[in-house]
Amino acid sequence: MILVGLEMVKDFKSIIYKMNTVSSLSIGKMAPLLQKRLPNHLEELKIIDCRINATLVSQLMKTLLENSQLRALSLVNIHHSPESFELVIRFINDNEFIKELDVSWSIVKPSLWLNFIEAVGQNRRLTDLNLAFN
Amino acid sequence: MEEQSYKLTEEEIEEGIEEVSLSERNQKVMDSFKDFIKYNPFLIHLDLRQTGLMQPAIKLLGY
Numbered sequence: 001m002i003l004v005g006l007e008m009v010k011d012f013k014s015i016i017y018k019m020n021t022v023s024s025l026s027i028g029k030m031a032p033l034l035q036k037r038l039p040n041h042l043e044e045l046k047i048i049d050c051r052i053n054a055t056l057v058s059q060l061m062k063t064l065l066e067n068s069q070l071r072a073l074s075l076v077n078i079h080h081s082p083e084s085f086e087l088v089i090r091f092i093n094d095n096e097f098i099k100e101l102d103v104s105w106s107i108v109k110p111s112l113w114l115n116f117i118e119a120v121g122q123n124r125r126l127t128d129l130n131l132a133f134n
Numbered sequence: 135m136e137e138q139s140y141k142l143t144e145e146e147i148e149e150g151i152e153e154v155s156l157s158e159r160n161q162k163v164m165d166s167f168k169d170f171i172k173y174n175p176f177l178i179h180l181d182l183r184q185t186g187l188m189q190p191a192i193k194l195l196g197y
Contacts, residue, residue, distance in 0.1 A: 125174075132183035
């Protein structure tokens with residue numbers, strides 16, 4: 001309900017979910033916010049210590065890959081599947097707007113980190129990268 | 135057979151660096167990181183707390 005209301009707010013810039021549950025419905029309602037264009041775009045999405053499964057992370061990342069103009073993304077303490085993490089990697093590669101990325105405390109298969117770091121190695125836009133506790 | 139010494143040589147102590155080679159995979163990771171740090175003019179903040187980087191990796195990041 002809150003997210004539906006936020007869609008109507010013109011200059012809404014930041015969503016921080018902390019120690020909460022992120023459901024499929026939340027992701028669905030968040031989608032129009034994430035796809036708002038400059039100058040009314042959402043700048044920041046932080047999901048910290050939330051209950052969210054890897055399928056929903058994939059769903060979120062797919063939404064973000066559709067031309068999101070997010071500046072800062074935090075996915076802290078999230079249990080990734082190979083698919084969801086590959087989508088995060090694609091997001092780093094493809095998105096021109098992302099400047100701050102926090103993937104600290106992630107639960108990811110170690111072999112996937114190599115792809116992630118290679119993507120980061122190609123990136124020339126990030127100003128803030130947090131990989132702590134991985 | 136001579137007993138292998140795990141003590142650092144005097145030169146190593148002077149340099150303060152113990153040479154440990156990185157695995158090929160870790161080397162790739164570090165090279166990518168090096169590129170990221172070296173060629174990203176916008177980088178302001180990089181948090182690598184408890185990412186398990188070994189001393190040679192940290193050394194490599196500095197160059």
